[in-house]
Amino acid sequence: MAAPALLRQCRGMVSLLYSTSRYNSSSTGSTANPVKVGVLQYLSNRFYDVETFVDVSKALKKWNLHRKNKLCIEACERYGFEVGAAVFVLNLKGRIRAWGQNNWYQNSITKWKNDLDFQNYEEIRLEAIDVSGSIISYNGLDNLVNLKALKYLDLSRCPNIDDWSLCRLTAFGDTLEELSLAGCPRITERGLACLHHLQNLKHLDVSDLPSVQHKELVRILLEEMLPQCDIVGMGYGEMEPRVEDAVNRDEMEEHQEATSNLKTREIHT
Missing domain, CATH: 1.10.287 (Helix Hairpins)
Structure with a gap:
């Protein structure tokens, strides 16, 4: 405008x-x-x-x-939601890893189909998805919300992921264990509050979120919502000094001042 x-x-x-x-x-x-x-x-x-x-x-x-964020209807109807999600992610130049695979895959969907031999495509389950730095949006998550076994999701540095997008992640409440939201400029504390549905989450990266205010309070909120989760970002180094630390600092300063005065008197005598 x-x-x-x-x-x-x-x-x-x-x-x-x-x-x-x-x-x-x-x-x-x-x-x-x-x-x-x-x-x-x-x-x-x-x-x-x-x-x-x-x-x-x-x-x-x-x-x-x-x-680019439309639902891959044709692939979903022909092969199921798991393959449909794979088509969507690979079209965004992202990476996928299915159950039973050790390495990430990020080539064309045709080569992936040949590598896996889609004779039993209905048994395919995506375990990990990386769409970092892509243009995935709220609508694009339609391609992922039906996944039944997703454990790892990387949405870092996605400029179109916002608070409403985080509300859609509740679909992975029973499976998701690792989530990265680092560097998403449109995410605020309102969206992060939706993450309390992800009770199986073990690792959460919320570093470099410029739209989040009062990061120290949000860190405490996240720890209370997800006590079992290792939270990266918004570290306590960014927080205000604790009362105990302030008292200890004052006592140290008083001790140093008293020592300095004592040395001064000894010099004059």
Whole structure:
């Protein structure tokens, strides 16, 4: 919204300069600089095209985001939700690991199909998914919520994951053990409060969340909600000093001051 408004203001300024230039040349009887007038006229006309280009670019970006986060209906209907989720993740350049596999897979779905031999595709269960840094959004999670055995999920550095997206993770309350939300700029403490449904969670990475306020209090809240979970990020190093630490510091300062005064008296005597 800011870019089109700025373009409109610039367009108005250019039009005003162009009109002023023409008015000054006609009122004073002098000949205006043809280069300057030509440039101003060109910019005044082209700002309409620039604003249209910005609007079209935003519309295309929104359409592409929606397209890449659509439910893979065909794959789900033909092979089931597990394979449908694999198709979605691999199309986002992510990584997957199924039960019984030791290594991550991130190539094309066709090669994965050949490697696993989809004769028994109904028995495939995805254990781990990594879509870090991708454009996955709230709608894209439709492709994952039906997974029955997901234990590891990496959503770090995903710019479209927000508080509403975290509400959808309740579908993994019985299975999910490791979750990374590090570096997601749209997540706030409201979304993190939804994680209390993940009672089997053993590892949670919530580092580098710029939209979370009062990180020390959120850390305490997460520890109370998930007592069995190892929480990374929002460490106690970011918290205010405890009362005990403040008292100890004051006592140490008093001791050092008393020692210094004693040494001063000894020197004078």
